[in-house]
Amino acid sequence: MIAFFIAYFLNSQKKSRVDVNKLFWPAAQIASALIMTYLMFGLEVSLSWDWGRLLTDAYDSASGKPLIWLGYYVRYPNNRFWFAVLTVLFKCVRAFDSEASFEICKRVSMIFSMLIIQITVFIIYKTAQKIWDKRKAFTVGIVALLFLPFYLYAQFAYTDTPAILLLTCMVYAYVCYKKNGNSRRITPYIIAGFIGILSALVYQIKIMGMIVLIAIIIDAFLSVNTLKKAQKAVISLVVLSLIFVCGVSVTNSINDKYLPISEELSYKYEFPFTHWIMMGLGESGGFDQEDVDFTSSLSTYDEKMDANIAEISKRIADRGFVGTIKHLFVTKLLRTWGVSDLGGSDYVNRGTLNTDSTVYDIFALDGDKGIIRDIYAGAYYVLMLIGILLASVFSFRKKKGDHLLFARIAIFGLFLFMTIWECNSRYLLIASPLLIICGCSGWFDYARYLREKTKKGDRV
Numbered sequence: 001m002i003a004f005f006i007a008y009f010l011n012s013q014k015k016s017r018v019d020v021n022k023l024f025w026p027a028a029q030i031a032s033a034l035i036m037t038y039l040m041f042g043l044e045v046s047l048s049w050d051w052g053r054l055l056t057d058a059y060d061s062a063s064g065k066p067l068i069w070l071g072y073y074v075r076y077p078n079n080r081f082w083f084a085v086l087t088v089l090f091k092c093v094r095a096f097d098s099e100a101s102f103e104i105c106k107r108v109s110m111i112f113s114m115l116i117i118q119i120t121v122f123i124i125y126k127t128a129q130k131i132w133d134k135r136k137a138f139t140v141g142i143v144a145l146l147f148l149p150f151y152l153y154a155q156f157a158y159t160d161t162p163a164i165l166l167l168t169c170m171v172y173a174y175v176c177y178k179k180n181g182n183s184r185r186i187t188p189y190i191i192a193g194f195i196g197i198l199s200a201l202v203y204q205i206k207i208m209g210m211i212v213l214i215a216i217i218i219d220a221f222l223s224v225n226t227l228k229k230a231q232k233a234v235i236s237l238v239v240l241s242l243i244f245v246c247g248v249s250v251t252n253s254i255n256d257k258y259l260p261i262s263e264e265l266s267y268k269y270e271f272p273f274t275h276w277i278m279m280g281l282g283e284s285g286g287f288d289q290e291d292v293d294f295t296s297s298l299s300t301y302d303e304k305m306d307a308n309i310a311e312i313s314k315r316i317a318d319r320g321f322v323g324t325i326k327h328l329f330v331t332k333l334l335r336t337w338g339v340s341d342l343g344g345s346d347y348v349n350r351g352t353l354n355t356d357s358t359v360y361d362i363f364a365l366d367g368d369k370g371i372i373r374d375i376y377a378g379a380y381y382v383l384m385l386i387g388i389l390l391a392s393v394f395s396f397r398k399k400k401g402d403h404l405l406f407a408r409i410a411i412f413g414l415f416l417f418m419t420i421w422e423c424n425s426r427y428l429l430i431a432s433p434l435l436i437i438c439g440c441s442g443w444f445d446y447a448r449y450l451r452e453k454t455k456k457g458d459r460v
Contacts, residue, residue, distance in 0.1 A: 025125070025141060032145045033118050040110055040155040042359040046351035051158040054079055055109060058086035059102050061258065062094055071269035073259050081204035081251055082159045084258040109157035117150050120165045124433050127172040130179060131403060131437070132444070140440045147436060148377045149429060152344025152363060160429045163206035168433040170198045174216050174406060177236070178223070192236035193243045200247025204255070208421075209430050211413040212406075219406035267301050274308035279422040281315040281324075285332035286424050328419045336418045339425035340381035345373060347426070383443075384435055390442030394449065404441055407434045 047056065057067055061083075073080050089112060090105045097104070125141030132140070144150075153160060177191040195216070202209040217237065224230045275295045282288045294311070298304045316324050349365035361367040388411065395402045414431050428435070 025138060028142060028145055029118065029122065032121070033114070036114055036117065036151050036154050037111075039151050039359055039363065040114055042354065042357055043152070043348040043363060044110070044155060044353050045348060046353060048350045049347075050076065050079065051156050054083055054086060054158065055106055056102075058083055059090050059105050061087045062090035062105070067259075070259065070261055070265060074261055074266050074269035075271050077255075077270075078159060078205060078207055080255040080259050081201075082162065084254050085162075086157065087258055110155045113157035113161045114154045116161045116165050117154050120161075120168050120433065121145055121150065123165070123168045123172050124436060127168070127175055127433075128437065128440070130172070130175045131441075136440075136444060140437065143440055144433075144436050146380065147432060148373070148380065149342040149344045149432065152341060152348050153426075153429060156347065159205045160426065163202060163209050163430045164432060166198050166202050166205065167209050167212050167430055170195055170202070170212060170216070171407070171433055171437070173198065174219075175403070177220075178403060188232060188236055189239050192240040196240040196243030197247050199240070199244050200251060203244075203248055204251045206430055208414075208417065208427065211417060212410045212431075212434070215406045215410035215413055218409055222405065268299070270301050270304075271295055272301060272305040272308060274305055274312065276422040277420060278308045278312050278315070280332065280420060281312060281327070285327065285335050286422055332419055332423045336423040336425055336428065337415075340377040341373065342428050342432075343425040345370065384439035387439030387442035388435065390446050391438050392442075394442065394445035404438055407438050410434055411438065 046052075053072065061067065073083065086109065089109065090100075093100050093105050093108050121141070121144045124144045125137060128137035128140035131137075173191050173195050177188055177195070180187045180191065195213070199210065199213045202213070220233050220236070221230075224233050275291070278295075279286070279288050279291045282291055295304050295308065298307055319327060345363060345365040345367075348363060349367075352360055352364055354360060355364070358369075361369040362372050364370070367373070388408075391404065392408060395405070395408070411431060411434055414428070418427065
C-alpha cells in the first residue's frame with residue numbers, strides 16, 4: 001500500500017520527469033508475482049470441488065489411464081476443453097520427467113494458473129493505456145495488482161482463470177477496434193476475427209463469458225452514427241461470426257479427441273439448462289447437492305427437463321410473487337455480490353495443507369486474523385462498486401461517445417444472469433477486469449468533476 005501511494009504521488013505530478021510506467025510498473029508486477037507465489041503455496045489446499053476432479057482426471061489421462069466415468073463431462077461440458085488443456089500440460093511435464101508424480105503436476109498447474117493471472121493484470125494495464133493516458137493506466141494497473149481475489153484464486157487452474165484472461169483480451173481487442181473505428185484499412189476486420197477466436201474459446205471454457213460478447217455487439221451497433229460505420233459494423237460482425245463458428249468447430253474436434261462422448265451417453269447424463277435455474281430457486285440460490293441428486297436420479301434428458309420445470313413452478317408458487325422477487329434480488333444478490341473477496345477465502349479454506357501459518361490466519365475463512373482480510377477486501381470492494389456507480393452517473397454528462405458503455409452493459413447483463421442462474425460470488429471473477437476498469441473510470445471522472453468545479457469557483 002505504501003508503494004501504491006508513492007506511485008500515485010509521482011503519477012499526479014504533471015511536471016515530473018519520472019516515467020512511472022518504465023520505472024515502477026515492472027518492479028510492481030514482479031513484486032506482485034512473488035507475493036502471489038508465496039501466498040499461493042502458503043495457502044495450498046488438498047483436492048476438492050470440480051478443480052480437483054479436473055486435475056486428477058487430466059493426470060490420469062496424461063499417464064495413459066482411461067477415465068472411469070465420462071458422465072461428469074456430459075453434465076458439465078464446459079470442463080471438456082480445459083480438461084484437454086490440462087492433459088496436454090501434464091503430458092509436457094511427463095515428457096521432461098516420465099516419472100513425474102501427481103504432486104509435481106499439481107504444482108506446475110499452480111504456477112501455470114498464477115502466470116495466467118499475471119498476464120491478465122498486464123493486459124488490464126495495457127487496456128487502460130488504450131483508454132486513458134499512461135499515468136492513469138499506471139493507476140489502473142496498480143489497482144489490478146491490489147485485487148485480493150487474484151491472489152486467493154491463483155492456485156486453482158480451473159476454468160475461471162483462463163476465462164478471465166480471454167475476456168481481458170477480448171476487452172483489449174474491442175477497445176482497439178473502437179480506436180480504429182474510422183480506419184479505412186483492414187485492421188478492424190482483423191480485430192473482429194481475433195474477437196471471434198477469443199469468443200470461441202470463451203464458449204468452450206466459460207459460456208457465461210459470452211455475455212461480454214453480446215455487450216460488445218450491442219455497443220458496436222449503438223456507436224454507429226453514419227452509413228459507412230454501419231457497413232463496417234455489419235462486415236465486422238460477419239467476420240466475427242464466421243471465425244467464431246470455425247473456432248467452435250475446431251475446439252469441438254479437440255474435445256472429441258480427448259473426451260469422446262456418444263449421443264447415447266449424452267442423452268443419459270446431460271443436464272438441461274433448467275437444472276441450474278431450478279438450483280437458482282433453491283434455498284440459498286446456489287449449488288445444492290440434493291438438487292444434483294434429484295436431476296441425476298432421472299433416466300433421460302427429457303425426463304430431467306420435465307421434472308426441473310415442474311420443480312421450478314413449484315418453488316415459485318410456494319414463495320409467491322413477493323417471495324420470489326425477494327429471493328432473486330435479496331438472497332441471490334447478497335450471495336453473489338455481497339462477498340468482498342468473491343469467495344476466495346472460502347476456497348483457500350477447503351482442506352488447507354498448512355493451517356498453522358500467518359497467511360492462513362489472515363486469508364483463510366476460518367483464520368483467527370480474518371478481520372485484516374475483511375477490512376482490506378471490504379474497503380477495496382466498496383470503493384470499486386462506488387466507482388462503477390460514479391462511472392454510470394457521469395456517463396450521462398459526457399458529450400462524446402461513452403468508451404466503456406460495453407463494459408457496463410456486460411456487468412448489468414451478468415447481474416441479470418445471476419438472478420436467474422445458480423449463483424456464486426466466484427462467478428464474478430470473470431468480470432473482474434470490467435469491474436476494475438469501470439471502478440477506476442468512475443473515480444477518474446469524479447476527480448475531473450472536482451477539478452472543474454474548483455476552477456469555476458476560482459473564476460467566481
